[in-house]
Amino acid sequence: MDNDVYGHVNNVVYYSYFDTAVNQFLIERGVLDIHKGDIVGFVVDSGCAYFSAISFPDTVHAGIRVAKLGNSSVRYEIALYRNDDPLPSAAGHFVHVYVERKSNRPVPIPAAVRQILETIQT
Template identity: 65%
Template sequence: MKPTADTRSAYRHFQPITTRWMDNDVYGHVNNVIYYSYFDTVVNTYLIREGVLDIESGDTIGLVIETQCNYFAALSFPDTVVAGLRVARLGNSSVRYEVGLFRNDEDVAAAQGHFVHVYVDRATRRPVPLLPALRDALQALVCEPADANA
């Protein structure tokens, strides 16, 4: 089945991201690899601001093991991208983040996708249970996807 674009109401947290001139490719729109950068930006900014991710010296880090993006409409510089964030699955040591990217004030996603983090010990790279503070911060984002294709 072809995925359908979600609206802003399907997400729990929002963060504006300013596009840059260099985000555009020769076709005049944001290049597909940049969308994954936007995903990383909204997730990691949220975790850092919630005080549950120490990127320099934390004992636990999240490794991406799966990612996907569906594109519905073009984004291009100088658009402002508003990234919507939700958690669709919260496991013992993993989390599935879902992100909708909205162009300026538009209500329907221009793109949406997901990635899965497995949280591991920084030194051993072995999975570890989510710490309580991290689980609490993620629980605040949990919601059901708008449809089965999300």
Template identity: 65%
Template sequence: MVSDMGRVAAADRSAYGAFRTLTTRWADNDIYGHMNNVVHYSLFDTAVNGLLIENGVLDIHGGEKVFLVVETGCRYFSEMAFPDVVHAGIRVSRLGASSVRYEVGLFRNEELSAAAEGHCKRQAETAQPV
């Protein structure tokens, strides 16, 4: 969706089918008092991996496959900071033979519009023995 000013508008919660609740930490705040950009990517990764583990798709200790991140991106709409609770909405936007593109919306506390929206494309690879 595009806003009146030509900027892409944040999606609302109804655009996502699965949700995971994540907590923020004091260390997530930067010197300006809001969440640093790198934390958004960590939340995307945590939400998707948690969903995959819960559904038996990813076994981080003995699975035959690993899912390498080969592409990421993020749009920021509003600030988040500790002690906010983040609700990560997750959807699959593209499913290929060996890759998946996930889209994740980060919703601050009970807000209906995403504070940030990102994507990550993951490629399945055979796990290497440790």
């Protein structure tokens, strides 16, 4: 996923950064098992605004917050920063709907997950 023909990271990669930032946050806090968890979050909505290019080998830093916490869904907002730049290179969002893995049907956000998400809710 190095630079594209225009000399920067392609826009689709930014969505991967968003997903990685949120999943890493949840995994590190012990509330997401992407391989064996019975309850998982599916992305149902996403968007991104681009302000400046990120190019390999830049270091990318991500900041995340919870903008809305519903019964079975959560809206994350993510900002991506290039190297030590004070302003974000991109800002976006995505919405997870929590589902039972076997049925793919929505379920309430598990209490342990909700408790973690509340720590970054604005």
